[in-house]
Amino acid sequence: MSDRFRPAWLRAAVLAAVAVGVGLAVWLFGVLSAPA
Amino acid sequence: MTFGARDPAPSPPLGRVAVYLIGVAGLAFCITLLWFGMRAVLDVGGYCASGGPYEIAVECPDAVVASTPLSVLGGFLAAGLMLWGGSALGGAWVGLVFLAWPALFLSLGWNFLQYGFFPPDGGWVWSWVICGVLFVLMGGIPLVGVVDAMRGAHPDGRAYASGRVVVRPLPAPPGPPPSPTSASFDVTKHEPAVDPAGEPLVDRLERLAAMRRRGDLTAAEYETAKAATLAEAEART
Numbered sequence: 001m002s003d004r005f006r007p008a009w010l011r012a013a014v015l016a017a018v019a020v021g022v023g024l025a026v027w028l029f030g031v032l033s034a035p036a
Numbered sequence: 037m038t039f040g041a042r043d044p045a046p047s048p049p050l051g052r053v054a055v056y057l058i059g060v061a062g063l064a065f066c067i068t069l070l071w072f073g074m075r076a077v078l079d080v081g082g083y084c085a086s087g088g089p090y091e092i093a094v095e096c097p098d099a100v101v102a103s104t105p106l107s108v109l110g111g112f113l114a115a116g117l118m119l120w121g122g123s124a125l126g127g128a129w130v131g132l133v134f135l136a137w138p139a140l141f142l143s144l145g146w147n148f149l150q151y152g153f154f155p156p157d158g159g160w161v162w163s164w165v166i167c168g169v170l171f172v173l174m175g176g177i178p179l180v181g182v183v184d185a186m187r188g189a190h191p192d193g194r195a196y197a198s199g200r201v202v203v204r205p206l207p208a209p210p211g212p213p214p215s216p217t218s219a220s221f222d223v224t225k226h227e228p229a230v231d232p233a234g235e236p237l238v239d240r241l242e243r244l245a246a247m248r249r250r251g252d253l254t255a256a257e258y259e260t261a262k263a264a265t266l267a268e269a270e271a272r273t
Contacts, residue, residue: 004128004186005128005129010048010053010125010129013053013057014057014060014129014132017057017058017060017061017064018060018061018064019064020061020064021060021061021062021063021064021065021066021068022064022065022068024061024065025064025065025066025068025069025072026068026072028069028103029068029069029072029073029099029103032098032099032102032103033076033097033098033099
């Protein structure tokens with residue numbers, strides 16, 4: 001399946017974008033949930 | 037006919053790549069935020085409210101009030117960015133946006149199942165378990181279809197996404213009419229340049245009949261051509 005997702009750098013960039021998105025959400029929800 | 041050699045794919049426009057990646061990150065961000073928000077609601081009993089003129093039995097946590105509208109509206113926006121940016125990158129990349137549906141329902145279904153079997157107050161909450169099963173089905177069944185499509189079950193999509201060029205024979209053109217004066221019409225000589233093995237026998241016979249009806253072939257030429265076609269087909273089998 002990986003040959004359908006070329007170039008390789010874009011594959012890596014998509015995975016990195018997912019990680020960034022999830023990380024930002026974890027951080028933001030932590031900030032919002034923190035007791036004032 | 038498929039030419040297996042891959043042409044070097046042209047570099048995708050960086051602006052559209054950036055938009056696509058922002059969409060990917062945004063969608064991951066929104067689904068994760070919604071996932072956390074749902075868990076916060078399940079933590080307070082599964083329902084809550086905020087604002088409005090009524091007396092509220094269970095106040096929503098502040099984080100839920102802030103994050104839920106953002107995650108829902110932002111999710112649609114991010115999916116749109118993925119579609120627009122991905123449309124410049126190819127079918128496989130733009131198709132990734134459809135993974136958002138299974139990701140959303142499977143992750144929220146997990147929350148339902150976890151809190152259904154292990155709720156904060158102990159015991160089982162069957163309504164959450166039922167919701168969890170439904171969500172897992174709603175996410176899992178489409179996931180099978182998305183993965184199937186990505187694995188190349190559809191030749192056109194695969195060819196497009198991998199940069200291959202697929203060329204199929206065109207329907208047989210009428211071609212130049214054969215000379216009606218030739219006494220013995222050689223079908224192999226006058227046929228249009230189409231791979232004979234690629235054309236079904238029925239199609240060839242129908243084409244000859246059409247040529248006869250148009251008057252391109254005399255009765256004798258038609259019979260000769262038909263016999264030659266049948267003999268050739270018989271020889272091949």
